[in-house]
Amino acid sequence: MNPRHVPAAVGWALVAVAFVVFYLCARDFDAGRSDFYYLADAFLHGRTWLAFAPGPNDVIVIGEQFYVPFAPFPAIAAMPLIAIIGPEAADRAEPIINAALAATTVGMCWWLVGRLGVERLRDRAWLAILFGFSTQILWVTTRGGVWHTGHLIATLLTFGCLLELWGKRRAWLIGLMAGAAFLTRAPLAFAAPLYALMLIPGPALRAPETLGAYVERGARAVPWRAWAGLAVGVLPSIVFFFAYNQIRFGSPWESGYGLATLPDFLRHQRDLGLFALVHVPMNLDYLFFHLPKLIADPPFFRPDGLGLSIFLTSPGLLYAVLADWRRASSWLLLGVAVAVLIPSLLYYGGGWLQYGYRYALDSVPFVIALCASAAVIRGPISLGWRLLILFGVAVMFAGVYWAYGI
Secondary structure, eight states, rough: OOGGHHHHHHHHHHHHHHHHHHHHHHTTOOSSSOOHHHHHHHHHHTSSSBBSSOOOSSSSETTTEEOOSOSSHHHHHHHHHHHHHHHHHHHHHHHHHHHHHHHHHHHHHHHHHHHHTTOHHHHHHHHHHHHHSSTTTHHHHHOOHHHHHHHHHHHHHHHHHHHTTTTTHHHHHHHHHHHHHHHGGGGGGGGGHHHHHHTTSSTTOOOOOOHHHHHHHHHHHHOOOHHHHHHHHHHHHHHHHHHHHHHHHHHOOOOSTTTTTHHHHHHHHHTOOSSSGGHHHHHHIIIOOOOEEEOOTTTTTOOSSOOOOHHHHOOOOOOOOOOOTTSSHHHHHHHHHHHHHHHHHBBBBBOOOSSSSSSGGGGHHHHHHHHHHHHHHOOOOOOHHHHHHHHHHHHHHHHHHHHHOO
């Protein structure tokens, strides 16, 4: 084989293996909530509502019409498939579809870390394993359902933006994907301004420089044309968002999240505010500190479904601390990782039911990019970091067991 083709061949092999693993984990779980497929069918028939209630919670009931409160791009993306096979067949095939989506994110991770300069195939594989099997990608793929499909689509789109930023840097395409990501996971709207900063010429390709030097250089060379292209790309999603709300609820500002049916404990949380500072301690606990209950039988711990510390599920992400902080792009990646997390920390929902903190998936592609930076400048990923990644993989595969019995 031509040596130039080896990375691509290994990447495709990794995607194939990932697909099989994801499918085996998900094949026997039926979430019973493939709302996006039925919403796609409604769109194809000129409706924004369903003719039946997909479930008792997370649905908006207005008369005899049932609305899906979740951001609609996954349904839009599913329309070609639904036009061919119909929503019922897609519902039955959800484990296959989600496994394919998740395996694609693993492939895009492999592709991205290569573009970021990780040349050693072993290191690229470790980072892809970290992403695919030591983050909530494994959990959301196993569990499926309307709550989780959006995470898979949003992750694909975020990786697409990063690949383009470290590729041809077509601003209009980055804008289209960023807008679609917003219509999938609203917190990703906060990534768009930082994408704009990363479009300032050469932040990823120039020799290391301080953040101050980068800002000073950028002020002298503001990429107005690129920013206009980014705005043009994002604009259709913004227009669709407001129009979609107006058509459904008579107000461009009403997304539906405040109207959805909920179990009692979540309704109480929402009464305190859809987004409010009072929810921050709860979300920080679920993200950083929440621990399982120890039990006598394997796997010797039991999660409660509210959350699980990222230091248990994804300790390998700490490798990002070793990124090249001399580069402005590293600080921008850190900034966007934090920015897209803030809305979720303020949000009432907390992510239940979950294993880990699934809302952190909005930030994970940016953290993976920082891990790639660390791999470039620190040399081969050491045994200690590999063991830490494997620990997270073991914890997440225990989550597959609990996905069927939590």
